[in-house]
Each structure stands twice: as structure tokens, then as C-alpha cells.
Amino acid sequence: MQIAGKNIVLTGATSGIGSALLRELLKRDCTITAASRRAESLDIEHPKLLKKRCDVSKREDIDELFSFAVQQMGTVDIFIANAGFAFYESLQNPDWAHIQSIIDTDLISVIYAAQKLKALKGSQPFSLMITASAMSWLSIPGYALYSAAKAGLRGFADAYRHELSPGQHLQMVYPIAVNTQFFHEAGSRKPWPSQSPEHVARRMVKGLQNGKNHIYPSRLFLLARMIFPFLLRGYVLLEHRKFLAQFREGP
Numbered sequence: 097m098q099i100a101g102k103n104i105v106l107t108g109a110t111s112g113i114g115s116a117l118l119r120e121l122l123k124r125d126c127t128i129t130a131a132s133r134r135a136e137s138l139d140i141e142h143p144k145l146l147k148k149r150c151d152v153s154k155r156e157d158i159d160e161l162f163s164f165a166v167q168q169m170g171t172v173d174i175f176i177a178n179a180g181f182a183f184y185e186s187l188q189n190p191d192w193a194h195i196q197s198i199i200d201t202d203l204i205s206v207i208y209a210a211q212k213l214k215a216l217k218g219s220q221p222f223s224l225m226i227t228a229s230a231m232s233w234l235s236i237p238g239y240a241l242y243s244a245a246k247a248g249l250r251g252f253a254d255a256y257r258h259e260l261s262p263g264q265h266l267q268m269v270y271p272i273a274v275n276t277q278f279f280h281e282a283g284s285r286k287p288w289p290s291q292s293p294e295h296v297a298r299r300m301v302k303g304l305q306n307g308k309n310h311i312y313p314s315r316l317f318l319l320a321r322m323i324f325p326f327l328l329r330g331y332v333l334l335e336h337r338k339f340l341a342q343f344r345e346g347p
């Protein structure tokens with residue numbers, strides 16, 4: 097899909113991958129509604145940039161985001177569901193609200209936005225791009241809820257794609273670790289290897305242009321997943337040790 101002239105909604109635009117992607121997209125003559133809880137404090141000004149405060153974990157905020165985007169831009173051609181967060185933790189105590197907080201933001205909000213976009217567009221073309229994660233494929237110790245949410249997105253996308261009309265794309269992005277606030281917010285240290293948000297953003301733009309269903313910013317990860325899965329099993333073992341050191345070995 098050509099990006100110039102398109103009307104785009106981007107969630108999670110205030111930092112990290114979303115912020116880098118916003119800067120890349122603004123070079124391409126499109127109109128963007130940037131949405132997140134702190135959208136109004138976004139330090140980028142551009143005549144084709146609109147800012148909308150939105151907590152994606154709230155259904156009414158997503159409804160409002162779509163109404164705002166249609167009112168201000170006329171329609172939505174591309175929706176990029178990028179907002180998300182993780183917990184790095186040991187799941188010791190059953191806690192419904194805790195589970196729901198991450199599933200609402202990382203999984204349900206995206207499914208709901210997909211349905212809203214489809215309802216808005218009918219059989220007209222659109223692109224829905226979802227920032228999933230390498231953890232959609234590879235569950236890492238300490239990230240059980242996050243891994244569940246991101247694997248859930250992949251399951252949803254692979255089935256929902258069959259309900260779309262010709263010209264409608266549902267694109268999944270699977271970044272490995274990225275140098276953003278993400279790990280700090282999650283309560284963990286950034287693992288090795290990692291990539292820059294700018295690199296991931298460029299791969300996402302390329303993905304929008306070529307319409308591929310699956311986008312892997314790290315080719316090494318794709319190669320390991322397809323051909324050398326033992327490398328990934330080794331990685332999980334190392335993470336398992338790290339997890340035990342942090343959560344199980346105490347005085």
C-alpha cells in the first residue's frame with residue numbers, strides 16, 4: 097500500500113517504537129492521528145499530525161478514537177495497533193485484575209480495534225498492522241501474561257485474516273528486544289540482543305508498503321525460528337536461569 101495521502105491511526109505513539117514510527121511516517125505525506133494516554137504531551141508538531149488522548153484498555157476510548165479519526169481525517173486507511181506493555185514477574189498469587197490489565201491492553205483492545213476498522217471500511221481496502229512480538233512465537237520465563245497476550249494476537253490474526261475482503265491486510269510485526277522504555281516499565285533488564293526503535297520503525301514502514309502478513313525486524317530471529325530452533329531453546333534456558341535467580345533464590 098502506498099503511504100502518501102493515507103489517513104493513519106497509530107496507538108502508543110508517545111515513545112519507543114511508536115514514536116520512531118510516527119517520525120518515519122510523517123516524512124511520507126500522510127495524515128496521522130497519534131493516540132495514547134499521554135498523546136497531548138507528544139513533543140512533535142506537524143500540520144498533518146493530530147493528537148488524541150486514548151487509553152486503549154477502555155472500550156469507550158477506542159470508540160471515541162475512531163469517531164475522532166473519522167471526524168478529523170474523513171476515514172481510516174491504516175490502523176497501527178502498537179500500544180502495549182509487559183510485566184516481568186513470577187505469577188505467585190491469583191489476581192484477576194492484574195491478568196485483566198495486560199490482556200485488556202495488549203490483546204482485547206487490538207481485537208476490538210480490528211472489528212471497528214472492519215465495520216468502518218466494509219469491503220474497502222485497509223491495512224491493520226499489529227505490533228506483536230517475538231514472544232508471539234517464543235514464550236520467555238517471567239513474561240507468562242505478556243507471552244499469552246502476544247501469542248493470542250497471532251492466533252486471532254491468522255484466523256481473522258480469512259474474514260477480510262480483497263485489499264484488506266492484517267499485518268503482524270514480531271520485534272525481538274528493542275531499546276525502549278519497555279523493559280524498564282516491565283521491571284526487567286533489557287536482554288541481548290536488541291534492536292533500535294528506528295530500525296523496527298523502518299521495517300514496519302517497508303511492511304506497510306509491501307503488504308506482507310508477517311514482518312520480522314530481526315532476520316536472525318526468523319532464521320533461528322525456522323532452521324535453528326535449538327538456538328531458541330538455549331535462549332529460553334538462559335532466561336529460565338535468570339528468572340530463577342531473580343524470583344526463586346533468596347536468603
Ligand SMILES: NC(=O)c1ccc[n+]([C@@H]2O[C@H](COP(=O)([O-])OP(=O)(O)OC[C@H]3O[C@@H](n4cnc5c(N)ncnc54)[C@H](OP(=O)(O)O)[C@@H]3O)[C@@H](O)[C@H]2O)c1
Nearest residue numbers: 108110111112113132133134151152179180273274276278
Ligand atoms: N521494546 C521491546 O523490546 C518490544 C519487543 C517486542 C514487541 N514490543 C511491543 O512494541 C509495542 C511498543 O512498545 P515499546 O517498546 O515502544 O514500549 P514503550 O516505549 O514503553 O511504549 C509503549 C507505548 O504504548 C503506550 N501505551 C501503553 N499502555 C497504553 C494504554 N493503555 N493506552 C494507550 N497507550 C498505551 C505508551 O503511551 P502512554 O504511556 O502515553 O499511554 C507508549 O507510547 C508494544 O506493543 C510492545 O509490546 C516491544
